Amino acid sequence: MTDRTGSMVARITLLRTMLVCVPALLVTAPALARTPALSEAAGTYDISSASQIRFSVDQIGGGGIRGSFGKFSGAVRIDGRRIGASTVSFTLYPQSVSAAEERIENFLRSSAVFDAATYPTVTFRSTAVRQTGADAAVVDGMLTARGITRREQFAVRLRQLSGGTIAFNVTGNVYRSRYRMDVGTPIYLNVVKFDMDIRAVRR
Amino acid sequence: MQGRRQAGYATPQGTTQDTPYGPLSICLHWLIAALIFALIGIGFAMRRTEIDPALQFSLYQWHKSLGLTVLALAALREIHWLFARHPQPVADLGPLERQASRTTHVVLALLCLFVPLSGWAVASTSTLAIPTLLFDRVLVPALPLARSAAGEAFWSLVHAGSAYLLLALAALHAAAALHHHFIRRNGVLLRMLGRPAAGNAGRPDGTRGPARRGTRR
Ligand code: HEM
Ligand code: HEM
Numbered sequence: 001m002t003d004r005t006g007s008m009v010a011r012i013t014l015l016r017t018m019l020v021c022v023p024a025l026l027v028t029a030p031a032l033a034r035t036p037a038l039s040e041a042a043g044t045y046d047i048s049s050a051s052q053i054r055f056s057v058d059q060i061g062g063g064g065i066r067g068s069f070g071k072f073s074g075a076v077r078i079d080g081r082r083i084g085a086s087t088v089s090f091t092l093y094p095q096s097v098s099a100a101e102e103r104i105e106n107f108l109r110s111s112a113v114f115d116a117a118t119y120p121t122v123t124f125r126s127t128a129v130r131q132t133g134a135d136a137a138v139v140d141g142m143l144t145a146r147g148i149t150r151r152e153q154f155a156v157r158l159r160q161l162s163g164g165t166i167a168f169n170v171t172g173n174v175y176r177s178r179y180r181m182d183v184g185t186p187i188y189l190n191v192v193k194f195d196m197d198i199r200a201v202r203r
Numbered sequence: 204m205q206g207r208r209q210a211g212y213a214t215p216q217g218t219t220q221d222t223p224y225g226p227l228s229i230c231l232h233w234l235i236a237a238l239i240f241a242l243i244g245i246g247f248a249m250r251r252t253e254i255d256p257a258l259q260f261s262l263y264q265w266h267k268s269l270g271l272t273v274l275a276l277a278a279l280r281e282i283h284w285l286f287a288r289h290p291q292p293v294a295d296l297g298p299l300e301r302q303a304s305r306t307t308h309v310v311l312a313l314l315c316l317f318v319p320l321s322g323w324a325v326a327s328t329s330t331l332a333i334p335t336l337l338f339d340r341v342l343v344p345a346l347p348l349a350r351s352a353a354g355e356a357f358w359s360l361v362h363a364g365s366a367y368l369l370l371a372l373a374a375l376h377a378a379a380a381l382h383h384h385f386i387r388r389n390g391v392l393l394r395m396l397g398r399p400a401a402g403n404a405g406r407p408d409g410t411r412g413p414a415r416r417g418t419r420r
Contacts, residue, residue, distance in 0.1 A: 059332075059333075059334055060334050060336060060342055061334045061342050061344075063332060100330075101330060101331070103331060104331070107256055107260075110256040111255065111256060111257070112255070112256035112257035112260060183257045183260055184260055186336065186339055187264070187333065187334050187336050187339075
């Protein structure tokens with residue numbers, strides 16, 4: 001019976017996206033190089049709880065599900081000399097999902113989607129960071145949700161670098177079916193769009 | 204049954220019992236009845252919270268698609284009623300029974316429209332705003348009702364109440380049909396099954412059969 005739950009993977013996909021986004025943020029750090037010197041951005045940062053991890057899944061006929069995650073953690077290490085050597089790791093707790101109403105949140109946590117009781121975390125580990133512009137980078141990494149690991153990619157843009165704080169916007173699309181979270185398709189689209197504002201503080 | 208029915212219709216013998224239901228009426232009746240029993244089963248199951256949430260989600264979607272199918276079939280039946288001649292009651296029935304059965308049939312037929320409409324209203328007022336995608340294919344618009352928790356709660360109650368009322372009435376109606384068939388042994392059930400009522404009911408010479416074994420009362 002739990003197998004059926006697999007279809008709800010779509011939501012899980014969202015989580016993955018989030019994870020991916022985090023790595024992207026890390027990548028962004030290199031992008032910083034353009035204004036501040038790369039060496040200035042170089043360092044290791046902890047993702048702060050001031051970050052916003054938002055996701056959305058469109059539905060047929062307009063509208064859709066919008067939500068965010070309140071509990072997560074992660075680190076970004078920016079290699080000042082070789083941006084490509086930078087890394088991002090991110091962990092998300094699907095139990096902390098919030099959405100328009102409780103019924104939706106409970107559904108997302110349930111065995112239909114994240115199965116938060118069985119899989120309390122969704123993780124992202126970057127595998128490659130590629131600078132694509134003065135303040136932009138693409139982060140590849142492995143996203144694990146519901147015990148399934150897949151390669152995902154997030155786009156990172158550096159927003160701010162001041163004092164010991166660095167801010168990125170990370171976006172990416174994750175297909176939830178890849179994580180057996182495709183419950184509700186085709187009413188709800190397979191794509192989970194992540195839009196994350198990541199703030200990280202230098203250690 | 205058709206051929207013979209035809210005869211029955213105008214027959215001078217006056218065997219009203221022979222008046223047939225046409226194939227369309229018969230198909231609609233049994234198709235709608237089967238769908239309604241399935242819908243009540245699905246509706247009951249999907250509202251119980253212990254079930255697997257993914258299964259529950261698909262049950263809701265099946266419920267909406269099948270429910271709208273009933274709405275379409277019931278509308279077809281009403282239209283058909285307007286144009287086709289409705290069979291005379293079986294001769295075996297007394298005036299009170301005729302009245303009771305006519306009333307039951309009309310109320311059942313109206314509930315077959317009202318129950319799915321009220322279900323559509325639940326889907327249309329729910330703050331979850333889950334689209335209704337008929338059999339995963341056709342997007343069905345929401346009824347023009349405001350979405351609110353209060354509206355959803357109201358229509359939920361109306362939908363559940365009218366659905367269980369329909370079930371109760373259908374049970375009564377089915378019990379009456381079985382009573383006619385097995386106890387009174389008249390043609391009431393047979394003619395809805397498309398079989399010549401003659402077997403049991405069409406008493407050889409069109410006499411009003413109850414005498415035989417019907418305790419008519
Ligand atoms: C003849 C057709 C139908 C029948 C007999 C029927 C029957 C039922 C029953 C028995 C329930 C469970 C009520 C409860 O125990 O709380 C239910 C719930 C429901 N039905 Fe139907 N239904 C029909 C058509 C529809 C249609 C056409 C729709 C929508 C397009 C619909 C939408 C719903 C919804 C959304 C619920 C859940 C209500 C809630 O969450 O409180 N139904 N239905
Ligand atoms: C939800 C289920 C049901 C509904 C909504 C329903 C509705 C109706 C309606 C509206 C009629 C009027 C005739 C017509 O269709 O034009 C009728 C007739 C009839 N129904 Fe049903 N019905 C249901 C279930 C059943 C069941 C389960 C049985 C048998 C066990 C049954 C036996 C009959 C019979 C025998 C007639 C013909 C009565 C006569 O000859 O006047 N029905 N039904």
